[in-house]
Amino acid sequence: MNMTAAQRLAQARSEREVVGIVREYVSEWTPEDLAKVPAQCRPAKMSDGIDICGFAYVLAKARFAAEGDDVEARLVQLEAFFARACARGAQILALDEATRSGKETVSE
Secondary structure, three states: OHHHHHHHHHHOOHHHHHHHHHHHHHHHHOHHHHHHHHHOOOOOOOOHHHHHHHHHHHHHHHHHOOOOOHHHHHHHHHHHHHHHHHHHHHHHHHHHHHHHHHOOOOOO
């Protein structure tokens, strides 16, 4: 069974895994698809959770300013994925911090 990027994110256990999944997801977009979104919404190299979360913000902001159904649909798709990746990365870091400090209050 072939897992979706969202399913792989849900199973990621490290920030590095999340970054790898994001890179795979971005590589699945064709140059033609990316050319249809505003230039600032074309993913650059993602190195860590900060890059991913920052880009999720850029996408959300651009979506509210988008003109045209096709552009907006593509932005919604990108934004949803990057928001999910940002949240998963934050969750992983919170779990790591809770484990290191002996707290077990963060849920998965």
